[in-house]
Amino acid sequence: MALHPVVEQVTNRIIKRSRPSRAAYLAHLEAARIQGVQRGALSCTNLAHGFAAFPENDKLKLKEYKKPSVAIVSSYNDMLSAHQPFEYFPKVIKEAVREVDAVAQFAGGVPAMCDGVTQGQPGMELSLFSRDTIAMATAVAMSHNMFDAALYLGICDKIVPGLLIGALHFGHIPGIFVPGGPMTTGISNKEKAAIRQRYAKGEATREELLAGESASYHGAGTCTFYGTANSNQMLMEMMGLHMPGSAFITPGTPLRDALTKAASQQAVKISQQGGDYMPIGRIVDEKSIVNAIVALHATGGSTNHTLHLVAIARAAGIVIDWNDFDELSKVVPSLTRIYPNGEADVNHFQAAGGPGFIIRELLDAGLAHEDVNTILGHGLRAHCKEPFLGEDGKVVFRDVAEKSGDEAVLRPAGKPFANNGGMVLVQGNLGRAVMKISAVKSEYHVIEAPAITFDSQEDFMGRYKAGELNRDFVAVIRFQGPRANGMPELHALTPALSNLQDAGFKVAMVTDGRMSGASGKVPAAIHVSPEILAGGPLGLVRDGDLIRVNATTGELDALVPDEVWASRRMASADLSKSHIGMGRELFAMFRTHSSPAEEGAATFPLPSPIETTVPLHEGEHVEEGQPGSDEDFLFRTQK
Template identity: 70%
Template sequence: MSLNATLASVTRRIAERSRPYRTAYLARLDAARHEGVQRGALSCTNLAHGFAAFPANDKLKLKQDRAPSVAIVSSYNDMLSAHQPFERYPQIIRDAVREDGGVAQFAGGVPAMCDGITQGQTGMELSLFSRDAIAMGTAVALSHNMFDAALYLGVCDKIVPGLLIGALHFGHIPAVFVPAGPMTSGMTNSEKVKIRQLYTEGKIGRAELLEAESKSYHDAGTCTFYGTANSNQMLMEAMGLHLPGSAFITPNTPMRDALTAAAAKQALKITAQGQQYTPVGRLVDEKSIVNAIVALLATGGSTNHTLHLVAIAKAAGLVIDWDDFSKLSSVVPLVTRIYPNGTADVNHFHAAGGTGFVLRELIDAGLMHDDVMTILGQGLRAHATEPLFDEAGKVTWKATPKDSGDDTVLRPAANPFSADGGLKLLQGNLGRSVIKVSAVKHEHRAVQAPAIVFHSQEAFMKAFKAGELDKDFVAVLTFQGPRANGMPELHALTPALGILQDKGRHVALVTDGRMSGASGKVPAAIHVTPEVLAGGPLGFVRTGDMIRLDAEAGILEALVSEAEWASRTSETADLSGNQTGMGRELFSVFRASVSAAEEGGTSFGLPPVLENEKATV
């Protein structure tokens, strides 16, 4: 099937907009590549330091300047269930690489924090900035210039984007991303939501809530709902950075280990010394970025990627914005129903056909670029497959079944759950914002009600518990942007707003903060840009102003006369409490330099353009 016209147009727009920066990026990439193995650029003293502690056979290979060296960069820690499985991976990787004549070295670890643990806590204010810290940690790991390829071990919210941003700053080095997989299914999502609401209403206590949460999050692996962590895995598949079908294989199983070993061997094949040199900086181009956006939209993925994909693209010299997301969302069908957009979890999704089914359907519908570079070197259609063991016990791949295994979870593009991707751009006198409506019923997608302004989650919850919010209103939560307090996720509000909506109240949330992949049934205009601390007009709103949020029409505005609006100045707030404690003072440099949400919320910029390209910028 021919390529969808909107997809083609958006891709061209990105390429044209990005040309000066992409040209500069690729020039830098080519300049970093060394003829022969990368460590050949090191002095003898440098190199001796680099292999001093290695076994004799590996040391000999590294001395000879012929066998490729593969870096392992891992987010392993044993507190976080999603990352605990990575403890075993380095030895699996070393053995697999040795079998094929190379050497694998653990180059470095990167931090990994869990938004599930820090939700509603002070530590959440470090969350967004941890992405850039992870990118910096990746750069430190690779700075020794020893490596011909790298394996990146990561799963969750900021970790995978951070690893990929770091990898792209070493874009001459091939990259393979290696997931850990989801934990097995626990308590059903519908039961979990019910118990959380009962707790919020004061009908059960902390002991009952903790018991239920322990049944939901009960084993090694990532959380099974379709939040940012599992959206990350979908995007790595859509960009061709995973081995096909590897995202949602559960940890500590024979297939999981076999895929980890196979990923290590594939990394060797795509080094400059292998069969097909595939530098990650060329793999990630405008077409693969568009494929990632399409996969996000088609599966109802995390709104966090309206920041992360922008930042990832920027690291590769590419410029995307929310108009690109919005235009693609208008033509990309929603083909999955995974919690919070349905009741199924990612294990059900995987069993129904999973990532391979989604990729094939979108390619066949002309909604993805097949002619892209991937770690397999065969175009994206080669990733529309699923792994299995052959008769010899080795992992191989077969075509994904034509039919969905469960059409309440996964459907073909010709018969989707919705004709569009469920991510909308909102604009008006309050700024620009995104809203995820894939879980919002049509009757709740437009709300017009008086504003109640809050400067913190705590102030909102205090009003809710005092019974002051049992009415129609729009919660306007300000000073939640990256400059103000690091842009924490605001899920503490979700159960309370859900209770009010269930009681028949017309409610919505408008904020310059985040809600992420667990955005649910209440309409939430998030990432409002510019943020209030940067002079954004959301700071002009006063309690009692009528707010119109219309996701169908793409409108976000305060219904205030132009004269009154022009006369207002922004509200102020005491943010001194957000500056110190729980390590926040160490991240002050990020708050001072961070870009706007639509620019990725990053502390780094686009590559400086070449002299002969400056006239086109």
């Protein structure tokens, strides 16, 4: 089917907007590429240090300058359920790589923090900036220049974006993302949410709450709701950075191990020595970024990706903004109902058809680009697959089923749950913000109510528990942007706001902070940009101002006379408590240098041009495109 005109229009606009920075990025990529093994640039002393502790057989391969070396960059730690399975992955990877006459080395670890642990705690104020820390840690791991391909082991909220940002700064190196899979299904998400709301009302004890939470988060693997972690996995599938269908296979199973082995051997295959060279910087391009946004909308994914995808794109020299998200959301249908947009979890989604079904439906509907590079070569159609365990213990990929296994969870594009992606841009005299409305009932899409301002989550909860918020109001949570306090998620407020909504009050939230990828039924205009510390007008709001949040028309306004609005001074707050303790003082440079939310809340610049020209390698010539361009790369690799 022909590409949808809006998808084509948005893509072309992104290509045009990104042309200078993308060209600079590709020039950097070509300049970094070495014909032959990467470690060929190292001196003998460098190389000796690089394999001193390695087994003799592997050391011999590294000395030969012929066999590829695969880096393992992992977010393993055994406190966090999603990352605990990665403990034994390096052993599986090394054995799989040896089978195809190559070598794998554990290049380095990256930090992995869990928003589920830090939610509502001081540590949450490090969370967003941990993404850029992970990107830098990835760069440190890859900086030894020993590696011809890389396997990136990560799964959760900031970890996958951070790994991908780091990987893209080594865009000449092929890379594959290796997930760990979700934990098995525990108690229902509906039951878990009910216990949380009862606890917020004081109707459940802490012991009852902990028992409910423990029955939900009960074993190794990712949390099973469709928050940022599982949105990450869907996007890696859609961008062709996973082995097909590997996102939601549970850990500790033979199929999980078989997929890890397959990814390891594919990394060797797409190295320069493997013969099917496919660097990660050529996979992540303007079309694959658009595909990722489309998949995010089609599955009701996390609002955090209105930050993370922007930052990922910038790392590859691609410039996207919230207008792009908004326009695509209007034409991409909602194909899933996964909690918080429904009652099913990701295991149900996988059983109903999983990522391969989504990819096929979007391609067949003309809503995604098929002509993209992936870790399997050229063309996204190869990822419309589901993995199975073959008789020899190796993974076998089969076409996904024609029909959904459960249309209460997953539907074809011709029979969607909704005709839009459920994510909207709202803007007005309060700035620009995003809203996720896929789980918000239509009667709450428009809220007009007086503002009540809060300068912290603690302030809100204190007044809620005191019974001061039993009325219609818009909670304006201020000083929560990246420059103020690291832009923490405010998901801890969801149960209280949900209770107020259930009690019949019209409530909404407006904030320059973030809301979790699990944000649900209460309307929330989040990531308000610019934030107050960057001069954002949210700091002009006063208690009692009538606030309009209209997800239907895209309005975000304080209904205050212009002359009154112009006469006001910006609100101020003592933020010193958010800058000291729990390591927050170490992140001062991130707060100081963070870009606005709509630019990804990132601390690194767009790629800039380099003065040197990049020569073609011996035996290469160009008939179409300029050296370093995408057209030139495709011509040379296909020849």
